[in-house]
Amino acid sequence: MTTNRPFRLPRRTVLRIAGLSALVLPGIWPRQAKAESEEAGEIAQPDRPGPRAFINRAFDMRRQAEKDGDQAYGAVVVRDNAIVGQAPSRVVVNRDPTAHAEMQAIRDAAQRLGSRDLSGCILYSSSKPCPMCEAAAYWAGIEQLTFGHDMTDGGAPGLCG
Numbered sequence: 001m002t003t004n005r006p007f008r009l010p011r012r013t014v015l016r017i018a019g020l021s022a023l024v025l026p027g028i029w030p031r032q033a034k035a036e037s038e039e040a041g042e043i044a045q046p047d048r049p050g051p052r053a054f055i056n057r058a059f060d061m062r063r064q065a066e067k068d069g070d071q072a073y074g075a076v077v078v079r080d081n082a083i084v085g086q087a088p089s090r091v092v093v094n095r096d097p098t099a100h101a102e103m104q105a106i107r108d109a110a111q112r113l114g115s116r117d118l119s120g121c122i123l124y125s126s127s128k129p130c131p132m133c134e135a136a137a138y139w140a141g142i143e144q145l146t147f148g149h150d151m152t153d154g155g156a157p158g159l160c161g
Contacts (some may be wrong), residue, residue, distance in 0.1 A: 001144065026027055028063060033081065043083050043084070043085075043086060043112075045082055045083060046083075046145045047072050049081045049082065050081070050149070051124075051128075051151055052147065053125075054076055054078050054083065054122075054124045054146075054147075054154070055124050055146065055149070055151050056116045057074075057076045057083060057086060057124070058074045058075050058076050058086075058101075058124045058125055058126045059074060059126050059149075061073075061074025061076065061086055061087060061088040061101060061105075061126070062074035062089075062101070064088040065088030065089040065090075065094070065101065068088065068093055069092060069093060070088060070089045070090060070091060070093050071089045071091055071092060071103040072087040072089070072124050072126070073088070073100060073102075073125070073126055073127060074086075074087070074088050074089070074101045074125070075087060075100075075101040075102040075104070075105035075123060075125040075126065075129075077105050077106060077108070077109035077118060077121050077122070077123055077124075077142070078121060078122045078123075078124060079109075079113075079118070079120050079121045079122075080120070080152075084109045084112055084113055085105045085106065085107070085108035085109025085110070085111075085112060085113075085120065086105055086108060087104030087105040087107075087108050088101055088103040088104070088141040089104070090104055098132065100129075100130065100132065100133050101125065101126070102123060102125050102129045102130075102133035102136065102137065103133055103136055105123065106123070106133075106136050106137065106140050106142070109121065109140075110140065112131040116140060116151040117140070117141050118137075118140040118141050119141040119142075119143065120143060120152065121141075121143060122140045122142065122143060122144045122145075122146060123137050123142050123144070123145050123157075124146050124147070125145070125146070125148075126147070126148070127145065127147055127148060128147045128148065128152070128154065129145060129154070129157075131160075134157045134158065134159075135153075135154065135157070135159055136161055137157035138156075138157040138158055142157055143156060144156060145157055
């Protein structure tokens with residue numbers, strides 16, 4: 001007695017053949033890089049906390065991104081005069097168009113604080129955040145954007161503008 005069931009490849013094999021395994025199967029993406037803050041555990045705080053120290057750390061993250069072969073952007077999230085999240089850009093090394101430094105720093109801060117609510121936080125960035133990053137800061141409740149060497153006050157993040 002034979003059955004007429006069609007031959008099926010395992011899902012993992014189909015995804016590998018299609019080149020999609022890295023998108024769906026965890027741990028297979030070969031070049032995925034972790035943010036420096038993820039590898040280090042605790043965030044080293046500046047000796048003299050303040051706006052200049054925080055923007056300097058954003059530029060440290062920018063240098064880290066460049067060193068890792070990514071786009072030259074970095075960002076930190078600060079609450080109560082302490083860095084609670086930081087990240088370099090990971091767009092290229094993670095092959096993720098949403099892995100901008102600001103997005104990564106917001107994700108890092110939310111994870112470390114155990115909350116999506118980042119009220120009372122300031123986002124320091126090496127350059128002016130794009131609309132996607134500004135919208136993410138808005139939805140996270142970040143109160144102020146500061147960017148660039150001259151520490152431009154970008155005000156409160158907003159949507160569509």
